[in-house]
Amino acid sequence: MKALAARRHHRLAPVVLLLMALLVTGGIYAALAPTEAQAETVSTEDIETGKKLFQANCATCHGPNAEGTEGVPSLVGVGAAAVDFQVSTGRMPMQANGPQAMAKPPQFGPEQTAALAAYISSLGPGPAIPTDEQVDAELGDPANGMALFRTNCAMCHNAVGAGGALSEGKFAPSLFDTSERNIYQAMQTGPQSMPVFNDANITPDEKRDIIAFLVEQREGSAGGASLGSLGPVSEGVWAWVVGLGLLIGAAVWIGAKSS
């Protein structure tokens, strides 16, 4: 078990986290304008705030010390990235039991989310929130990203990220509106049904390539209306409804007697 725990996360993760936190803090004080949600300090004050928020909103399910309860995962060692992903997409706190936690408008603001993340990451080392540079689509290679996405992601999320079905009512969500940061975090932490894609499997540069590919898709389709990018089924529906509909309409007009 000890070996496992060590293997689960990169051994330099805490150091990176600390350095990043320091850097980010410095940056903010210099600029006096926080630009990103995660650009908050990891001060003890934050951890305290986070702890209070946690006790009030999360402890019922995850246990008073985030150690998890029956059927609910422990949050020790999930890292700031997991917290930021789950809370900023509104998946946590969960509204109702269902096949899976649904994305919804986030319940906490950026500061509160950062405080929660700070608290959870203080419990055990885990993946940190990615930097802006790590998720900058401009720096990625969409061609390599596509190859990686195709092999690792497309079977669930569809070829261009339109989403798809899993078993028993679960589903892989559409990625068209997901923020670059959240995409990165999802790969890093493997929320819910999604497997984890650690940095050995898909390196940080490769993750950025994937983001570049997904951002590229937001330009739409070169062929015109994308019809949801859902593939042949939606094309078939459009062929029948619009295409054949128009042509049969024309046939009715042609066959009708002129008045």
Next chain:
Amino acid sequence: MSDMNHPHDASTEVTQPSGAGTEVVQSDKFADPGVPAHKRRLTDIDPRSAKRNERIVTLLFVLSCLGAVGMIVAYVAVPPEGTTESVRTSTLLLGVGMAVSLLGIGIAGIHWAKALMGDAEMVQDRHPIRSSDEVRADAVRDLNEGLEDSGVVGRRGVLKGAALSALALFPLTIAVPLIGSVGGDWNVSKFKHTMWKKGTRLAIDPSGRPIKASDVNIGSAFHVIPETTEEYRESHEWITEKSKAVVLMVRVRPEDLKSDQSPEGEQWSYDGIVAYSKICTHVGCPVALYEQQTHHLLCPCHQSTFDVADSAKVVFGPAKRPLPQLPITVDDEGYLVAQDDFAEPIGPSFWERLK
């Protein structure tokens, strides 16, 4: 109105189905009222309306011309620069121009036909499809005469036999070489083996980086190919080999791993890491949809679901057999390696699979 000749005196004689209908002695059928009277259109009565419709038709043809010209202008003036946006614009402009030119002609033609061409219905007689008895008799006579002239009737059994044999054999001169070569070497036993062998390292698809056991954390899913040279991975042979060799590797908590396919005395998984063929045992889609919480592996093509924590047994869907397991272990440097090839043929079932 000359074509309003009502043919119902003939139609009363339409043959009755035998034994159908109730037997009312006189007229058990209504009389055919004949083709309804022709109604004149507005354009037939009102010359101004006719003139107006003529103008509409002309206008539609002019519109069609404009569409064609517009399309050619767009072809020259709006080149697609390759970007999504510009290709879309070019496609749209060319297509709309072309569609206007086509639809203009179409709508004009139909409107012309409907509003301005004569719309009185005409009646023509049908004739039985069957040839008349005389024609049939003539045909039979002609055939017989031809047959007699050929001299094949009756005698000349050897001649007939030889002719038929020749006709039956000649297609073989095409079929034999075709069938001989169309299936390559016809060595279908290749289905039963993949390029995995003892000591082949597991590598990440598509980059080809070998994988260390320590890289695989719980909840991970790795899409795995056998390690080969980059050069080989750019060959055609590779695609065919890869079709059989692809593997999905996941790590579950050792306590969650209910069973794997290792036979007595062997250990095919390594510390919770299991590797299964990614080719569905149903019809061969890559089964790649791994749900890490339930350890279920779902095929997006036909929804066969396998439980990787329990020997990849089928839990739902049209597949019958579990996915074959790739026996793995680690080498001296900590890299994951195959112990051997799969113990059974991967992928969909075929007749001689177990032979």
Next chain:
Amino acid sequence: MSTAHDTATDGAAAPEPTTGMGKAADYLDQRTSIGAAVKEFARKVFPDHWSFMLGEIALFSFVALIISGIFLTMFFEPSMELTEYHGEHPATATGQLMSVAYASTLEMSFEVRGGLLMRQLHHWSALIFMAAIVVHMMRVFFTGAFRKPRELNWLVGFTLLILGLAAGFSGYSLPDDVLSGNGLRITDGVVKSIPVIGSFMSYMIFGGEFPGEHIIPRLFTIHILIVPALIVALIALHLFLMVLHKHTQYPGGGRTDKNVVGYPALPVYVAKMTGNFFIIFGVLTLMGATMAINNVWNYGPYDPSPVSAGAQPDWYMLFLEGSLRLMPGPGFEWEIFGYTLSMNVLIPAVIVPGILFTFLIVYPFVEARVTGDKREHHVLDRPRNVPVRTALGVAFLSDFILLAAAGSNDLIATHFGMSINQITWAYRILFFVLPVVAFVVTKRICLGLQRKDRELVLHGHESGRVVRYANGEYIEVHTPLGDQERWLRVNYDAPAPLEIEPKMDARGVKRKGYGADKRWQSLSRFFYEDRVEPVTPAELAAAHSHGDHDAIEGGRHAAPAAVGSGRTDGTDSQEH
């Protein structure tokens, strides 16, 4: 035929043509006797109805397929050689290793002006081609247009449907992308499941192991040479037989099995047909211009490892996909003397479509046999007047649609928030229940409509006018149907089940062939046990003599008869 020659060579009988057109016609006729053909066809009558244009939609989308297809062949290279893509667009392909087929598809889409338009036009045309064939076939089936003398043309049409599937499937696979590659892989899996020869057939198709290096060039030959040549030949035969038989017509006043009522080929029919061609081509172009279809750069070059969610074939293959999805695996793969028999693949991929196709092939002959009908039919049936045929058609159609929906069950799951497993189970049950329900309900509806027709003929329309008699009785005045309206509702046959000869012949010996006759009779009962006979003049007279108010009805007889056009009514009620 020969008269044209004689008169022209005579010179004396016919004056030399003076106009340019006349000279050209003379030149042509002296060499082709085209004059006879023109005389034969110029004023040939074609019945007019919107549903007769469904076949035209199929025909003209095929023409659009040929035109756009020729364009595409100029730029497509059917080679599986691997190449690195050097184009800058799409950015997601730059520098990637791919087959030449895939690369040339990208180039024709992004570099060739109008290339993407033609590709999309081609693909939309294919979808519409197949859809129009199916709808056309439905029209022919439900109106009984397959009856004598058209059974063979029905078979030609059926073969065209199968060739359409072959054309669609072979074309869909040509770009060598991940989506179609997985489609080929599924095909390979299905082929391998065929007993005894499966593995060898797989080798035959792929020239070795899947995917090999031969499949794209082979499919290309099939797609642009073999299948289109067969389709063109069969379309020619289909149309030849159509002209030979003369087109069927809907029932109505003056329309009989011995005549054809409609518009002359020149000018109306030719103008409408030409116009329809341009409208169809125009709509298809508009679709190609505005709606993206099969953007292969989204799927990527073929690689045996990936697959994407929403991996489905084009709509006409969806029923097979659905059939494969619904079949439960456990218990259906058998080992017989060490050989593997994959019934979990054979049942959905071979037996289910086999049943559907067999039904389509044999139906015209079975119906003729159970009806004991050897006449020629040129007037169409109203679907309600043949309840069991209509119900059988709806039953098969319902299962076809159900299977297509099952082939889309993952998208249904995500779009309606349902569980894919529950949908699959529901469909597995519905596959057996739905056709039965559809049959019963459709048959009841048909019989109900027939009874309503009887009612209407016997008692006329409710006029909404209530009259009080001197004795205080109130009645609502019913206006009798006009001649055309009534004719439409009484002019049909309601065949009774077959009568067969008794079991024993005159000498008291059991007669040969009695068993077979008996079986045909039970089938005939299934078809015609429940039937609604058309109203006879005697019945109508009897119904009229019941009321005291004949005078009022009689007085209002003329007006509705003049207004009601039997033709218009007939066509309206045919829409189903």
